[in-house]
Amino acid sequence: MGSANVELVRGVYAAFAKGDIMGVLSRMSPGIVWNEAENFPYADGNPYVGPEAVARGVFSRCVGEWEGFGVVPGEILDAGDTVVVLGRYVGTFKATGRSQNTQMVHVWRVAGGKLVAFQQYADTLQVARVMVSK
Numbered sequence: 151m152g153s154a155n156v157e158l159v160r161g162v163y164a165a166f167a168k169g170d171i172m173g174v175l176s177r178m179s180p181g182i183v184w185n186e187a188e189n190f191p192y193a194d195g196n197p198y199v200g201p202e203a204v205a206r207g208v209f210s211r212c213v214g215e216w217e218g219f220g221v222v223p224g225e226i227l228d229a230g231d232t233v234v235v236l237g238r239y240v241g242t243f244k245a246t247g248r249s250q251n252t253q254m255v256h257v258w259r260v261a262g263g264k265l266v267a268f269q270q271y272a273d274t275l276q277v278a279r280v281m282v283s284k
Contacts, residue, residue, distance in 0.1 A: 158263065163235070178265045186208065204268075232258065
């Protein structure tokens with residue numbers, strides 16, 4: 151079994167996979183600082199501060215703009231108060247009908263049993279190709 155921090159992060163992905171957004175948000179500190187990757191379409195609100203800002207600026211867009219949007223964690227690396235997740239984004243962008251299988255890395259910072267910071271790294275070119283009409 152992984153550390154408590156790894157289990158906290160695993161719980162985020164499990165809740166997201168079930169569509170339990172409140173389960174995801176409840177794991178966040180009230181002051182979480184969330185950053186999307188530079189040049190990622192949802193980075194326009196960086197940094198998102200607090201669970202409500204993340205829900206409104208990121209999650210609502212993922213659910214509203216994508217059919218079957220999902221985050222598929224692969225390897226989870228335990229670095230103490232930092233947890234790194236290597237994985238993929240999947241789903242079909244509704245406006246273009248194109249599907250993605252996008253490489254991503256998530257870096258989570260944990261303090262006091264809550265998620266306090268998030269940094270996304272992703273293949274922004276792949277996402278742009280899926281989201282932009284030709």
